[in-house]
Amino acid sequence: MNFFTRANAQIFTQPILKIDLNKLVENYKTLCEIIAPATPSAVLKDDAYGLGAVEVAKALYEIAECRNFWVAHALEGARIAEVAPDANIFVLQGIGADSWDLFNEYQLIPVIASPEMLAYWKKNPVKDVEPVIQVETGLNRLGFRPAELKKLSKADLKIFGMVMSHLACADEKDHFMNAHQLENFKLVREKYFPDLPASLSASDGAFLGEDFCCDMVRLGAAMYGINTAPYRLNQMQNVITVEAPVLQIADLPKGDFVGYSATYRAAQNRKIAIVSIGYGDGMPRALSNVGKVFFKQKDKTYEARIIGRVSMDNIICDVTDVPTLKVGDFGALIFDEYTLDDIARDAGTISYEIVSRLGKNTRFNRQYIRK
């Protein structure tokens, strides 16, 4: 029941999302080699970029012996702690009144990025937990600014177990910001945290060389198959496949319009297929009149252009040139030959947003592949 095999005159209605945990773990291991001797860690925030943090955490913990995880929110960390009991779980958005209980219960490690949050921590510390301090080096997002670091007391500086920052332009190898941020980070480390382990890079920074890897690298997007070093061919394997069944095949007469607001008009007679997936399943509406559905017949892959607007539950594509297509066949929306990076390019966004959105939809028949 996938787009390589014929549905054998059956009717199906539900789209399928396959997540290959074996390939995800292989990507992680490849990244571990690239960053060695730095310590690897896995970024599972946003429910593992939508792919299911619990399943991903279990695979990394059990197969790859990963013991360091990053999440954004405490409630994400709590779910992972249940399946990775002795791991370090770092929480990037930090700690507050709405999450302290979870930090305490699961011994989560907050990343503290502002004087206000540090003040909160000093009033409400969690026993046996050493927080991470985030310092700002150029992204101008979360992190202590130089003037704020200056005001920290000697006792304050001893609170932390690690120092981290985050790169703004690490997917562009020669961007001036990379060297600028690395230099800022070095200065802060030398001045305030000479004895602390340090983490600067996520999986885009992993490809920038040893200086950027420091003591720990936070491996996220690349592990999920995204090319975070787009200046060269992707070394990662595709992890996800999205397929959906053809509900109907119809003739589209010359001059007819297709879809909401009639944004497509047939210049010639065409054949169309209505495929059972839409933006309600996380396929961006920006693919309207732009995206593609792929069909395989007898070892040949055919590309069918999306025509008209993507609607909530359906996509319409032009299958005039696809031979012997039948109702019940599956089309592929994302697969090894048209990956997250490809669909993101067509939708005018980044792969991260596509995958983060996709995996949260509950109408998929969701299948995890794991040996």
Place this chain on the structure above:
Amino acid sequence: MNFFTRANAQIFTQPILKIDLNKLVENYKTLCEIIAPATPSAVLKDDAYGLGAVEVAKALYEIAECRNFWVAHALEGARIAEVAPDANIFVLQGIGADSWDLFNEYQLIPVIASPEMLAYWKKNPVKDVEPVIQVETGLNRLGFRPAELKKLSKADLKIFGMVMSHLACADEKDHFMNAHQLENFKLVREKYFPDLPASLSASDGAFLGEDFCCDMVRLGAAMYGINTAPYRLNQMQNVITVEAPVLQIADLPKGDFVGYSATYRAAQNRKIAIVSIGYGDGMPRALSNVGKVFFKQKDKTYEARIIGRVSMDNIICDVTDVPTLKVGDFGALIFDEYTLDDIARDAGTISYEIVSRLGKNTRFNRQYIRK
């Protein structure tokens, strides 16, 4: 703990999604008056456009005595059947081998849109269920085409309990497609289904007059507060509020860059706030350098422009002109004065896609308001 009240020197990290079921039910009742004497029905597909189909179904069933619901997939229908046991639940994507069991267990009503699905139904009918037939009138999506209707036998025509179609351009009052589709639908009804109840319009068609309402109107988007008749002021009330806490406030020196790929550069010294919400929570990345966050101080609402790219967990906004803002205060991303329609306009898409995506994210503190 909302953007109207100060956080009182606390630290928070979790965004909040409030869904006002009272207003949703009021919108439904307003729509019922507009379409009378047609029978109302509620469209809860895609998990009630992301807002939670079970909660929404319960409110409509218990408060407004709604007994007709539409979903896209059988698994969505099954969840609603649990809380609305004697309601009619219509399944728009129809029935197939991957959903037959659910139809049988919950007595769901399939919408059959193709000869192939009708053949499947005739081999695999569900006892005591009369399916709906969908006919194609101009959208060129799902539905029997004229040539396919011609081939139906007299026995085939008697299988169905209702006939439906769907409008392509009903949000444009004077679009030629509206009259064209209405005429096509009338001809099909007269010729093939003179005795069946009929449904043509969703909540955009509800505003086009009595002819378009037929026997049953499918009320969806408008019920959720979306203006489906944008040629006039919205008669619906806003149903959802999204708020997120300020994690950090910082000076942004003149010449500094903000966010990934350094897409914003400060032309003057600015003050910025980092707000704990991002595209991982369903705020479209298309809001980068375009969207807004709102802060209320002393009864005045301040608009803070999003600067730099929206990232997975955070949004950065320019709060130079917001007085007395503190870490722990909440900003509003969607509220009564900046609704789904407004944020969709800024993000270059439709309100449907915003809400469908937003509600599926699990990091929200999700609050239902219901008397």
